[in-house]
Amino acid sequence: MSAIVITLETQANSSEHLIIHPPLTGLSLQGIIRVPGDKSISHRALMLGAIAEGETQIQGLLLGEDPRSTAACFRALGAEISELNTELVTVKGIGLGNFQEPIDVLDAGNSGTTMRLMLGLLASHPGRFFTVTGDSSLRSRPMSRVVKPLQQMGAQIWGRKGNTLAPLAIQGQALQPIHYHSPIASAQVKSCILLAGLNTEGETTVTEPALSRDHSERMLRAYGARLSINSDTNSVTITGGAKLYGQKVIVPGDISSAAFWLVAGAIVPGSNLVVENVGVNPTRTGILEALELMGADIQLENQREVAGEPVADIRVRSSGLKSCTIAGDIIPRLIDEIPILAVAAVFAQGTTIIRDAEELRVKESDRITVMAQQLNKMGAKVTELPDGMEITGGTPLIGTQVDSHTDHRIAMSLSIAALNATGATTIYRAEAAAISYPNFTSTLREICQ
Numbered sequence: 001m002s003a004i005v006i007t008l009e010t011q012a013n014s015s016e017h018l019i020i021h022p023p024l025t026g027l028s029l030q031g032i033i034r035v036p037g038d039k040s041i042s043h044r045a046l047m048l049g050a051i052a053e054g055e056t057q058i059q060g061l062l063l064g065e066d067p068r069s070t071a072a073c074f075r076a077l078g079a080e081i082s083e084l085n086t087e088l089v090t091v092k093g094i095g096l097g098n099f100q101e102p103i104d105v106l107d108a109g110n111s112g113t114t115m116r117l118m119l120g121l122l123a124s125h126p127g128r129f130f131t132v133t134g135d136s137s138l139r140s141r142p143m144s145r146v147v148k149p150l151q152q153m154g155a156q157i158w159g160r161k162g163n164t165l166a167p168l169a170i171q172g173q174a175l176q177p178i179h180y181h182s183p184i185a186s187a188q189v190k191s192c193i194l195l196a197g198l199n200t201e202g203e204t205t206v207t208e209p210a211l212s213r214d215h216s217e218r219m220l221r222a223y224g225a226r227l228s229i230n231s232d233t234n235s236v237t238i239t240g241g242a243k244l245y246g247q248k249v250i251v252p253g254d255i256s257s258a259a260f261w262l263v264a265g266a267i268v269p270g271s272n273l274v275v276e277n278v279g280v281n282p283t284r285t286g287i288l289e290a291l292e293l294m295g296a297d298i299q300l301e302n303q304r305e306v307a308g309e310p311v312a313d314i315r316v317r318s319s320g321l322k323s324c325t326i327a328g329d330i331i332p333r334l335i336d337e338i339p340i341l342a343v344a345a346v347f348a349q350g351t352t353i354i355r356d357a358e359e360l361r362v363k364e365s366d367r368i369t370v371m372a373q374q375l376n377k378m379g380a381k382v383t384e385l386p387d388g389m390e391i392t393g394g395t396p397l398i399g400t401q402v403d404s405h406t407d408h409r410i411a412m413s414l415s416i417a418a419l420n421a422t423g424a425t426t427i428y429r430a431e432a433a434a435i436s437y438p439n440f441t442s443t444l445r446e447i448c449q
């Protein structure tokens with residue numbers, strides 16, 4: 001029995017090829033591991049810290065590229081943010097309404113959350129002019145979903161293709177409160193409007209068709225915002241003008257990152273893994289429910305609450321998986337985990353159907369097309385649907401060359417698929433993982449036995 005070979009090759013253009021060659025038999029995943037801090041919570045802790053009065057202290061911040069983009073933008077807006085590290089990041093807030101006018105374009109990099117949430121804040125800061133941009137992926141992602149409601153509030157925003165694509169220019173205004181009925185269940189849309197409402201006199205309400213992640217609501221309240229939630233109608237109302245005060249934030253591990261190990265542990269025979277300190281906010285745990293439906297052996301241990309967010313250690317043992325259907329209101333609760341769920345489905349008996357997930361087409365890549373193409377290159381049977389995928393499991397995968405399309409979650413999902421393939425899989429542009437999981441490859445090496 002030989003060991004797995006995991007090689008990272010840096011190319012002349014500094015992109016990376018990750019080559020994963022599992023042994024023919026005998027690979028199993030073992031260990032007690034931790035995943036980096038939650039990306040959604042990390043962004044919000046930095047942003048709210050920046051607009052609060054006094055000092056915010058953040059433990060466990062994700063050191064990925066996306067929060068780095070947020071930190072850079074809010075530094076340019078006047079907040080003093082210490083060097084980023086997981087132990088302790090301090091943010092000296094400037095107080096609501098006090099952004100300085102940045103002397104250059106605000107660059108959100110690859111991060112939709114940075115751009116969309118920041119737009120709500122910028123649009124509601126009268127008397128300042130801002131420009132925002134991002135990388136080529138972000139410049140092709142729809143901004144109309146936040147520009148339109150902000151315009152209904154009186155915002156002045158200009159951009160390409162009828163003000164729908166970044167780069168965008170924003171002339172800050174005193175806005176009017178609205179009740180916005182969002183056509184999509186999106187935490188980025190909801191949070192953008194709530195942040196605009198924070199600096200707007202009166203009551204601003206967002207109603208969404210299904211509940212999306214509620215980290216903004218939890219954290220806004222903790223920082224001192226006046227918020228009321230109607231869970232019967234999926235509505236949140238913010239009353240503008242409240243002062244926010246610096247907080248101590250402890251960021252739990254990201255369940256979206258833990259999901260890679262949960263699927264890996266489920267599909268690689270003989271595995272037994274514990275992922276410690278994972279955020280299990282009910283608006284994010286759709287992946288646990290989906291895996292349980294598929295027959296995965298997953299246990300939540302040591303459940304507790306840390307700084308306003310539920311946290312647990314999650315144990316996974318390998319087991320035979322069966323297909324399932326995933327659609328409807330669960331989709332926003334596992335939207336980022338669908339690429340890795342597709343990998344689980346490839347190794348499950350029967351045909352898994354994923355529907356109502358058209359949002360995947362406007363993520364960091366078109367995750368429906370890219371996952372179908374890349375898994376099919378390895379021999380899987382994945383058919384694209386307009387709003388999801390149909391995946392017939394049980395065909396063995398054969399290692400080949402696949403491409404992340406610079407999407408972090410695709411890079412990591414394909415790496416997990418490679419663990420159960422015959423032969424070597426080369427994942428092109430694997431460096432994308434650093435957006436949300438900088439040490440993904442070292443943890444992979446650590447647990448492979």
Ligand code: S3P
Pocket residue numbers: 039040041113185186187188189191212213335336359
């Ligand atoms: C996020 C919301 C989700 C998610 C993204 C992070 C957030 O996007 O896919 O990775 O932190 O608010 P949508 O709001 O577009 O669904």
